[in-house]
Amino acid sequence: MIYKDLLPMNMDGNAPTKEFLRRVADVCIEYVQHTFDRNSKILDFHQPEQLKDVLDLEIPHKPLNLDQLLVDCKDALKYQVKTGHPRFMNQLSCGLEVVSLAGEWLTAAANTNMFTYEIAPVFILMENVTMAHMRKIIGYKYGDSILAPGGSISNLYAALAARHKMFPQYKERGLFALPGELCLFTSMHSHYSMKGAAAAMGLGTNNCIEVPVDARGRMIPAELDRLIQESKAKGKVPFFVCATAGTTVFGAFDPLNEVADICQKHKLWFHVDAAWGGGVLLSKNLRHKMAGVERSDSVTWNPHKLMGVLLQCSTIHFKEDGLLISCNQMCADYLFQQDKPYDVNYDTGDKVIQCGRHNDIFKLWLLWRSKGDEGFEKHMDYLWEMTEYLVQKLKSQSDKFEMVLEEPECTNVSFWYIPHRLRTMKQGPERHKLLGEVQPLLKGRMMTAGTLMIGYQPEDEYPNFFRNIISSQAVNKDDIDFMIEELDRLGYDL
Missing domain, CATH: 1.20.1650 (PLP-dependent transferase-like)
Known part of the structure; x- marks a missing residue:
């Protein structure tokens, strides 16, 4: 056939x-x-x-x-x-939720576009209800939200809305509507998408100003305030600050309340990139990590990370309703007719820069229905329980492993594996240099063996180290024990 x-x-x-x-x-x-x-x-x-x-x-x-x-x-x-294997700990998005998979299968069978209620009535309503639920969890009383193709685009939407809010004439007049060079601020450890947003918006990457971080990778508020004042003194026009809730490498949470105070002082848009860490809002035990998020103007939150929803599933939320449509609407009457036989406020296509959108809501909605808020709270608490177990295991074998950060804030656990020949070597720059050379070699053996996958990278003054991610509910203590034993088996003689 x-x-x-x-x-x-x-x-x-x-x-x-x-x-x-x-x-x-x-x-x-x-x-x-x-x-x-x-x-x-x-x-x-x-x-x-x-x-x-x-x-x-x-x-x-x-x-x-x-x-x-x-x-x-x-x-x-x-x-x-x-990527759903319990011993795949390589990315922020790990694991395979079977209910979410079922949702993705149905989504593919429906094969619809999310730009109008006319062709996606059920899914549009699901998105409407689910996004409102997420805004309530964030702490927004009203507002608007949309599912975007990834956290980078979600962050771009926030920056576009912020510029539109401050300079609404930019949409028609472009650069001529601006009184000077716009600049935005984000931490040195934030996701590179903020620099990408500055480039895409025509600000230039030099106008994405990186704020120094403390020893744990958190933005230093006093440095943010200083850099804003310096930029103003140079004649630049600050308009946007991005705080990160769960940085990509260390999993650090910026101090949101202190950043909010500075944004309020300088009248700047306050965005929180919680693409990675947003899931902590679902747990009473962990929510304190994002204290102050309700004071933000916008929040990026990726359910395809800590929540385990299948790729891709990224949301962007705004405190103020109407900004998305005002910023991005192009009034294409061949698609978004205003005289349709239903409330056209349910049409979403004119809110976004991409027109057509993939249906990313059903797999999230279905998974949330299966777990409820209670199930997701248990999900988050379990990930932190496994992370704490890993940290204690690594510390108990300090001859074989050296922690980069003693107490990680998220489920990112950063460490060096120490091969046998370096275990008696004194601490110092030469030893760290050698450790940085060992980790990629061990990653190569890991991939060849196919038994384990953990990512590695350098950061600041630290040479290459492993960053283990636990974002899959499938991971248990036996998997963590196996990981530690397998690293030693593969790397002992390096």
Whole structure:
């Protein structure tokens, strides 16, 4: 059989269509089962040229049969990294929530666009209700929200809205509406998307001013105040401050109340990038880490990170309603007619710069329905419990591991593995240099073995170190014990 035997090419193709989709589903289900099998590898690593030899990736001139397509599906998953594996701790988005997966499957089957209520009525209402619930958790009484394609674009939306709020004529007049060079402020450890936003908005990366951080990676409020005053003295026009709630590497939470005070003092937009750390708002035990978030003007929050929703699922929330539509509306009447037979305020396409939007709400809504607020609170508390267990295990084997930060604020745990030859070497710059050289070598062995995946990077004066992420509910104490033993097995003789 080929594609012509399936719906819609063959209107009598119900049976072959059902059989083909069932077999594809079987391939996916088998993959999910292997994902949670701790005896299976996370990946079967091949170098790019090797993988091109193993896989048939060419686009054919004539149609292939459906059996070959099923083989292609199996091969794609065979060589794919199992990001839901309990021992995959490489990214901020780890794990595989089965209910969210079910939501993604239904989303693909519906295959609709989220720009009007006309074609996505159920999903638009789901987004409306879920975003309102998230704003209530943040502490906004009213406001507006949208799902965006990633945290970087969410941060860009915040900066665009801030500029529009301060200079509403910019939309029509562009640079001529500005009294001088605009500049924004973010911490040295913030996500690079703020620098990207400055570039995309025409401010220039030099006008994304990085604020120094303390020893734990948190923005220093006094330095923010100083830099704002310095920028004003140079004739620049500060308009936006981004505080980070959960930095990418250290997981640091900037002091939001103190930053809010400074923004209030200078009349600047206060944005919180909680793409990573936003999930703490769901736990009474952890919410204090984001004290002051309710004073912000906007918040980025990615449910595809700590909350475990499948990629991608990023939200941006505004305290003031109407800004999104005012900032981005282009009034394309061939899409967003105002005389439709329903309340057109439910249409979202004119709120965003991208027009069409993927349906990212259903997998979030369905997962939240399955857990409830109570289940997500337990989810967050469990991630912190596993993180604390890892920290204590690392500290108990200080001959083999050295912590970068003694007490991490989020589930990022940063450390160096110490191979046998360096365990008796005195502390100092040379030892740190050698440790920085060891970590990438150990990562290479890790990927070849396929049993474990942890990311590494340098930061400030620190040479390469591992940053272990726990954002999957599948991780348990046995996995953490295995990780520590496996690092020593793979790296002992480096």
